[in-house]
Amino acid sequence: MDMTHRLERQTARPIRVMVADDHPLLVEGVAAVLATQDDIELVCKACDGHEAIASYERERPDVVLMDVQMPRLDGIAATRQIRRHSPDARIIMLTMYRGDVQALSAFSAGAQGFLLKSMMRSDLLSAIRHVFAGKHWIPQSIAKVMAEHMTDEALTGRELQVLDHVARGKTNKLIASDLGITPETVKAHIKNILLKLKASDRTHAVILALRRGFMQLSLEDGDMDIEYAPAHTARMLSASRGTRLWRG
Amino acid sequence: MDMTHRLERQTARPIRVMVADDHPLLVEGVAAVLATQDDIELVCKACDGHEAIASYERERPDVVLMDVQMPRLDGIAATRQIRRHSPDARIIMLTMYRGDVQALSAFSAGAQGFLLKSMMRSDLLSAIRHVFAGKHWIPQSIAKVMAEHMTDEALTGRELQVLDHVARGKTNKLIASDLGITPETVKAHIKNILLKLKASDRTHAVILALRRGFMQLSLEDGDMDIEYAPAHTARMLSASRGTRLWRG
DNA sequence: CGCCTGCTCACTCGATCGGGGGACGGCCTG
DNA sequence: CAGGCCGTCCCCCGATCGAGTGAGCAGGCG
Numbered sequence: 001m002d003m004t005h006r007l008e009r010q011t012a013r014p015i016r017v018m019v020a021d022d023h024p025l026l027v028e029g030v031a032a033v034l035a036t037q038d039d040i041e042l043v044c045k046a047c048d049g050h051e052a053i054a055s056y057e058r059e060r061p062d063v064v065l066m067d068v069q070m071p072r073l074d075g076i077a078a079t080r081q082i083r084r085h086s087p088d089a090r091i092i093m094l095t096m097y098r099g100d101v102q103a104l105s106a107f108s109a110g111a112q113g114f115l116l117k118s119m120m121r122s123d124l125l126s127a128i129r130h131v132f133a134g135k136h137w138i139p140q141s142i143a144k145v146m147a148e149h150m151t152d153e154a155l156t157g158r159e160l161q162v163l164d165h166v167a168r169g170k171t172n173k174l175i176a177s178d179l180g181i182t183p184e185t186v187k188a189h190i191k192n193i194l195l196k197l198k199a200s201d202r203t204h205a206v207i208l209a210l211r212r213g214f215m216q217l218s219l220e221d222g223d224m225d226i227e228y229a230p231a232h233t234a235r236m237l238s239a240s241r242g243t244r245l246w247r248g
Numbered sequence: 249m250d251m252t253h254r255l256e257r258q259t260a261r262p263i264r265v266m267v268a269d270d271h272p273l274l275v276e277g278v279a280a281v282l283a284t285q286d287d288i289e290l291v292c293k294a295c296d297g298h299e300a301i302a303s304y305e306r307e308r309p310d311v312v313l314m315d316v317q318m319p320r321l322d323g324i325a326a327t328r329q330i331r332r333h334s335p336d337a338r339i340i341m342l343t344m345y346r347g348d349v350q351a352l353s354a355f356s357a358g359a360q361g362f363l364l365k366s367m368m369r370s371d372l373l374s375a376i377r378h379v380f381a382g383k384h385w386i387p388q389s390i391a392k393v394m395a396e397h398m399t400d401e402a403l404t405g406r407e408l409q410v411l412d413h414v415a416r417g418k419t420n421k422l423i424a425s426d427l428g429i430t431p432e433t434v435k436a437h438i439k440n441i442l443l444k445l446k447a448s449d450r451t452h453a454v455i456l457a458l459r460r461g462f463m464q465l466s467l468e469d470g471d472m473d474i475e476y477a478p479a480h481t482a483r484m485l486s487a488s489r490g491t492r493l494w495r496g
Numbered sequence: 497c498g499c500c501t502g503c504t505c506a507c508t509c510g511a512t513c514g515g516g517g518g519a520c521g522g523c524c525t526g
Numbered sequence: 527c528a529g530g531c532c533g534t535c536c537c538c539c540g541a542t543c544g545a546g547t548g549a550g551c552a553g554g555c556g
Contacts, residue, residue, distance in 0.1 A: 420542075420543075421542085438543090438544085442544080450544095
């Protein structure tokens with residue numbers, strides 16, 4: 001894939017862009033926007049982290065647009081892995097939210113740019129060109145949130161683990177037995193969590209952690225206490241005549 | 249049942265579609281997909297609920313793609329208002345999540361279709377054609393979640409209000425003074441919430457409410473942690489219409 | 497008119513939580 | 527090596543919570 005000796009044009013060859021996102025419609029939108037620019041070329045797409053890594057190694061794009069939340073392997077991990085093999089990879093993270101933790105981990109993973117999905121097409125193009133030129137691109141809103149929490153202490157791994165159990169509604173005693181430690185230790189962790197997040201209680205701590213990107217609502221495919229009721233499904237389907245389902 | 253039921257494409261007038269979404273890139277994606285179909289025509293766009301209502305009255309599209317979460321006025325409310333003036337309006341809700349509450353409120357608001365943003369372009373086209381033909385369109389994953397909670401009791405307006413304060417980390421005593429009631433009443437409400445949501449404690453209740461779409465994490469406005477989703481059933485909706493739940 | 501629902505309030509009681517203090521070993525880093 | 531952070535554990539104690547049980551009052555509806 002060396003075009004270095006192609007000197008027909010003195011104009012720069014187009015910026016080769018790859019997009020990794022599990023939302024096909026958004027990928028279509030990005031493709032449509034990029035198609036209007038003659039100095040930018042969309043060379044490949046991926047819909048999860050593993051695909052993104054493989055596609056990057058194969059296509060070696062100039063700039064990667066990487067969604068933070070993707071199935072199987074998230075964008076942060078994919079970014080880290082790509083940058084480990086290709087330290088000069090230029091990656092722009094796409095996200096819906098402004099969680100500062102995601103932003104921070106994205107940059108520590110090696111991303112140079114950040115884009116909110118609510119941004120306009122001009123922002124997308126500017127971000128691509130800036131990052132391609134070796135600059136960084138950080139939306140004001142994200143920079144502000146990052147700055148606000150710059151001095152905050154980060155939660156440790158164990159604290160995140162405890163917080164996860166807290167979010168599942170478990171008591172300290174239950175968490176303790178799950179983690180193989182004593183309830184007193186759980187209390188110590190929660191005490192630190194409340195202090196670091198400036199939360200008033202465990203519920204508030206979970207909400208703040210969700211807001212700031214420490215945790216995600218992994219609601220897809222209910223895990224813990226949800227039971228299915230096929231009878232209900234049948235009744236509901238028969239109740240809505242003319243309703244069409246797919247992938248039945 | 250099979251492809252013989254595929255809709256005719258050489259009809260005289262194309263299906264006139266409007267899309268309302270605050271994510272420009274996704275709108276671009278929808279536009280790009282629709283542009284490939286000669287029986288579908290994208291006639292206008294809107295980026296919030298008010299715009300959607302105004303644009304609908306002006307353009308009278310055949311099918312509306314409406315995002316659930318939009319600034320200023322959400323898609324459910326916009327759908328309800330459009331259907332109040334135009335009972336034959338055909339509206340497909342777009343959403344990121346599978347919260348059953350959103351789905352139910354969308355249908356009680358008058359929507360005929362539901363689409364996850366992670367769906368493929370073929371799903372988008374099928375949904376438009378089916379809804380245009382007067383049928384319903386419900387992804388199986390959403391139908392399943394809806395069916396699971398079909399028999400569940402809905403939270404009342406007061407319970408949602410209490411739950412909101414709980415999510416902000418307030419104690420029962422604080423919630424009581426905020427709502428002008430006694431702590432005992434707050435406890436009674438929370439007791440009902442835990443019972444209805446089958447939650448083990450208040451933290452669990454908040455998480456389940458978020459997962460099921462009773463509430464939404466609002467990450468846009470800094471001072472607001474939580475915003476309400478429109479409520480559960482038609483009864484619920486009529487009950488809560490007078491009281492602005494999303495705080496003020 | 498009764499019936500049901502939602503909202504309100506009251507009481508007890510045991511379990512849990514949150515805040516305060518301190519302590520110990522392991523690990524990394526300067 | 528000293529200092530720091532992390533994870534573990536322990537104490538006390540008041541505040542809070544969740545469960546159980548009961549009840550009164552308003553409004554909608556058959």
